[in-house]
Amino acid sequence: MNRIVFVEDDAEVGNLIAAYLGKHDIEVLVEPRGDTAEARIAKERPDLVLLDIMLPGKDGMTLCRDLRPSYSGPIVLLTSLDSDMNHILSLEMGANDYILKTTPPAVLLARLRLHLRQNPQQSVGEVPPAPSLKTGNALQFGQLRIDPVNREVTLIDETIILSTSDFDLLWELATHAGRIMDREALLLNLRGVSYDGLDRSIDVAISRLRRKLYDNTLEPFRIKTVRNKGYLFAPNAWESAQE
Template identity: 30%
Template sequence: MTAEVLVVEDEYEIANLIEVYLTNEGFNVHKYANGKDALASIESTTFDLALLDIMLPEVDGFTLCQRIRDHYHYPIIMLTAKIEDIDKITGLTLGADDYITKPFNPLEMVARVKAQLRRYKRYNHTESTENMTVSSEKVYDFAGLYINKDKHKCFLYGKQLALTPLEFSILWYLCENKGKVVSSEELFEAVWGEKYIDNNNTVMAHIGRLREKMNEKARNPKFVKTVWGVGYTIE
């Protein structure tokens, strides 16, 4: 697996550690120590994944994440030295796909990068073949929501939604289980392919961002509903 990876980390030793491990896996690493230089690179280089430290000089990681999400769908992994849930939720709400808390095991970091890239490559492959004839398209079309799995397209009242691969996968899984209440644990393990950990706010943050893109009211959403203490359902 080869990919162009953006690494923005102002701690010299950590940045070099990430570069060494990713380079050994065949990735091309573009390393920056501040957000300003990284921002210029984002606008001129095509990346496949970004690793962003939160605390950066000049332009912080949250701002970089938001700027990337304004134009691109490639995976973003946030690096944080803090353990507060608010940092994790903020990053995920802005469009990050995952987070790693420092200090971290570099082998786990590599595994998370590979997992995100595999998901992104599958998404891109689907996009590149969307004009091919499909014998049996997987489609849900109800109440103004149209979602096509084969073409990775989603429309709400005729307007296309700009969903990240994770957001699309969440919505599709809920559509597949329409009328059923899906727990956070089931949703996380189905979409992320990893074991769910208690008090994991990842699902909640992505559901929030999905609702925001669908212009759903937080207290009374029309489509993605919360069944308190149980999980989520789509109606």
């Protein structure tokens, strides 16, 4: 059974969601205050953190930002604030998703399950945290270096020029190196939207990344396509500019 911490000061909302998710094998621990949530999360080591925005002590946006250096699991904002600015800000703070409280419970369950599938933890708390864009830790794979502070990518001595969205996609893939990322997970993590089965923007961006990173366009070996599953960033395929 998966376990999540739900930071929510409205006891009725917390209990309703806890009861619903509990029927679907997700244990929910409700924490009513933002300023005590970090300690609770550190103690419980949940598979996912669900946050309201309007909280006593510390708001959900600030809490999300403060959690990111030490918590590697998915963080989802669940709020009644239907605001594009809040949606964008939450993603910049490190959230994986932004869901309105008016979302049907079955849809909420499906989206939480998606995040839990994409972030499996065989032993809760023992999975090393994935690097965050805000941590300032550059990633190195052979001759490929990805610097999140300056948003620079170099392959051997060549600087690879990427757009903001392409850099974010590369970072998302690289921080999950060796793991398959499906289109829905990539769209949710990068844009906070669900995959509708028709959107091909991720495929187009992957093709663009492959060209710029000297991947083989006919038989990609650096950013691989895993049939009917998604894409996989190969961590050991970066020893030279071209292979």
